Amino acid sequence: MDHVTTLVVDEQPLIRYALRTLIESSGECQEIAEAGTGAEALAKCRGMRPELVITELTLTGERAGIGICRFAKRTSRDTAVLVLTADSSPSAVAAALNAGADSFVHKSAADRVVGEAIRRTRAGERTWLVGAETAPPVTEPPAPPDSLPMTSREEEVLALVLCRRSNDEIADQLHLARQTVKNYVSCVLRKLGFSSRRDLFRSLDLRPGPSATGPPRRPG
Template sequence: MSDDHPMSSLSQQRVVVVADSFPVPRGAVAALLRHSGAADATHEAGTVEAALDALRRADAGMLVTEVDLAGRGDGVHLCREVKRLPRPPRVLMFTGAEDPAVVAACLAGGADGFVHRTATPERLVRAVETLAAGRPVWYLREHCGITELIPRTLRVHGMTEREQEVLGMLLARYSNDEIAAQLHLARQTVKNHVSSVLRKLGVTNRRELLTAQGPSWPRGG
């Protein structure tokens, strides 16, 4: 991500909306960000509608949201909606979901970062500060720890290293020919990798992957 983000004002970057269906974790994250200095002000929301309203009223520079709010996957829908705002905030998905399809949906939905809920408070604060500076942050739980990731270097369970590379390029909307050229592979080899990636994510085609509407959308939380 470029540092030339629409929300370039420090005061706007310091205003954060925290969206979570449960008030206790929502309040805890908001308090953590205020007390650490990562946010000058926070607003809390439990639904997509409340979050959109808070973002508009506060002219906030960042949204921290769960994948599931009032319904399954509506946090990703919220991400898509806020990215259409005239002054879109950065979006950090802070969730207990870890299925590769959820991660792919967050990426395709325009999220700027992803932090698994097993992250330490310090790591969450650091992620918010990093996003505010215009750099993407991707922390996924891997076995017993957290691995720092960026969209083009995903590490997801059950995929080979090559398939992870292909997934990253699919999410960046590369064609098969472009993937083949970038990775120096035969086109048929790329087609085989793409088919394997889509199958492992539980989607049948690129459109399902990029619109986050695959048939096996898992429950987050």
């Protein structure tokens, strides 16, 4: 039986305990480490080079999970990262995509869904379930190429696309020309491996919800 190393990152001990219990219940041979802070997670990523990192996005009020995801991917290309978070806002999804996360699951998902997402992510498959308390079968968006990270502006545009804002609305909010926005959207979709907005929404299982309100509009 293969020996699997997993790092669970969450500032809440109860969440870490629940995930440890869920992983151990699979019956596989596991080495499970825990971290409650970003600094602790980075140190353990460097020391143990886990095959799977399960991390919350928000630690001590900041999105430290994004840095953990980037670091884990940079430290070992064989490390898979599953973001398990209470934050399913469009900006959170955009940041996770740009950081190279393999999977993204909202904490409202049932235990069996989380367990299946862990299994699939560890097997090299991708699972994205955003803000769905009861979810359909998991989906697999294409992995973004490592050599093509999004710029901060592209990530901002992606967050607005995930809010289902039109190109005209994005142009108005960011004070950009419509053609400029269209170019940004095309570039973002190409970098993520999607052919259209519809393909993006379908693959990420995006649905409207209280956490999907998106970034505030800038005053005109």
